[in-house]
Amino acid sequence: MTDSSDTAVYLYGVTRGLDPAVLGDSPGVAGAPVRGVATGDLTALVSTVRLDEYGEEALRANLEDLAWIETTARAHHAVVDRAARVAPTAPVRIATVYHDDERVSQVLREGRERFGTALDRITGRSEWGVKAYAYPEDDRPAEEAVPSATGGGSGPAGAGTAYLRRRQEQRRRRTEAGRRLSERAQAIDAELRVHAVAVRRHPPQDPKLSGHAGTPILNVAYLLDDARVPEFQALVRDIDERSPGIGVEMTGPWPPYSFIETDGA
Amino acid sequence: MAGEQPNANLADLLERILDKGIVIVGDIRVNLLDIELLTIKLRLLVASVDRAKEMGIDWWEHDPSLSSRASREEVSDGQGSSREALEEENRRLRERLAAIEEHAGDGADGATGDGKSTASKRSASTRKRENSD
Numbered sequence: 182m183t184d185s186s187d188t189a190v191y192l193y194g195v196t197r198g199l200d201p202a203v204l205g206d207s208p209g210v211a212g213a214p215v216r217g218v219a220t221g222d223l224t225a226l227v228s229t230v231r232l233d234e235y236g237e238e239a240l241r242a243n244l245e246d247l248a249w250i251e252t253t254a255r256a257h258h259a260v261v262d263r264a265a266r267v268a269p270t271a272p273v274r275i276a277t278v279y280h281d282d283e284r285v286s287q288v289l290r291e292g293r294e295r296f297g298t299a300l301d302r303i304t305g306r307s308e309w310g311v312k313a314y315a316y317p318e319d320d321r322p323a324e325e326a327v328p329s330a331t332g333g334g335s336g337p338a339g340a341g342t343a344y345l346r347r348r349q350e351q352r353r354r355r356t357e358a359g360r361r362l363s364e365r366a367q368a369i370d371a372e373l374r375v376h377a378v379a380v381r382r383h384p385p386q387d388p389k390l391s392g393h394a395g396t397p398i399l400n401v402a403y404l405l406d407d408a409r410v411p412e413f414q415a416l417v418r419d420i421d422e423r424s425p426g427i428g429v430e431m432t433g434p435w436p437p438y439s440f441i442e443t444d445g446a
Numbered sequence: 447m448a449g450e451q452p453n454a455n456l457a458d459l460l461e462r463i464l465d466k467g468i469v470i471v472g473d474i475r476v477n478l479l480d481i482e483l484l485t486i487k488l489r490l491l492v493a494s495v496d497r498a499k500e501m502g503i504d505w506w507e508h509d510p511s512l513s514s515r516a517s518r519e520e521v522s523d524g525q526g527s528s529r530e531a532l533e534e535e536n537r538r539l540r541e542r543l544a545a546i547e548e549h550a551g552d553g554a555d556g557a558t559g560d561g562k563s564t565a566s567k568r569s570a571s572t573r574k575r576e577n578s579d
Contacts, residue, residue, distance in 0.1 A: 254463045275463050278474035386457040438462035
């Protein structure tokens with residue numbers, strides 16, 4: 182076993198009423214086993230990690246490394262996700278590390294009220310993501326056929342005139358299409374949000390990361406009562422079907438990452 | 447419990463995991479500034495553009511035929527001469543359009559459009575809008 186001066190304790194999240202046994206022995210970050218640190222009715226999900234990866238200096242370097250972040254984020258998520266499926270779970274921000282279990286217990290005791298409030302809010306609920314994409318069938322260059330209405334014959338100016346007009350017409354149409362898409366995105370959100378307990382909009386995602394071909398026009402997280410999920414899913418499918426040129430996708434259930442702040446809202 | 451997500455989309459994951467969740471101070475001091483910077487960097491990667499946040503979309507910005515910024519870039523990287531010629535022609539056209547517009551005057555609505563002048567007018571007024579923003 183590693184010397185405890187070489188290790189620290191990584192905290193994934195805080196749950197209430199979770200039997201850590203349900204986590205099985207799926208590994209957490211850095212392949213470490215996940216265990217529970219219980220204090221009262223709260224259980225912190227933790228792993229023992231090595232300081233040479235999660236110490237101050239190491240973290241600073243690792244947080245610059247997108248590959249490391251991805252691996253760690255996926256491991257962090259896997260643990261929180263497993264827990265959230267069986268008990269209310271408040272995720273903690275990635276890379277929250279303590280000296281030892283005793284410090285984690287202390288944090289649970291001191292934050293008891295805060296965690297309680299956060300967990301109350303999400304009990305029996307889950308987060309669902311809805312994204313909408315526009316597919317470019319709307320701006321086909323078909324109406325380039327505002328043909329040379331300008332008796333294009335007038336000498337060398339013809340090509341330029343046509344070009345100019347086509348450009349302007351395209352611009353007008355695109356701007357118009359953009360406005361319409363924004364409106365439709367708002368309308369989709371408006372139709373969905375009435376079914377949610379809470380709503381949080383995320384910025385549309387860069388296709389480079391999402392790998393998605395459509396143009397992102399909406400990216401929202403909804404906190405739903407579990408009982409209302411089937412109805413919500415049906416509504417999303419319905420909207421998707423009756424929205425020509427727009428694809429609507431739903432992801433989830435997510436642990437309630439987007440609805441966990443205890444301050445403010 | 448509904449569908450498993452064995453491999454959540456990285457963008458979905460990062461936008462949730464990085465700056466959300468309960469923020470408590472750990473014993474290992476991750477310089478908060480580092481995390482903020484990281485968050486900003488990744489947010490730039492995850493999110494398209496600031497304006498997209500307000501607007502919901504911004505795709506016309508990236509179309510060279512629609513974005514003056516983009517077309518300027520295009521000019522700088524090659525095709526210079528035909529582009530210049532075109533711009534010169536555009537400049538002359540603007541003058542002509544301005545002249546036509548003046549001629550057409552305010553009473554132009556009544557002017558029996560021969561198709562040519564209405565088309566020009568539309569271009570001219572589109573242009574005005576464009577110049578004003």
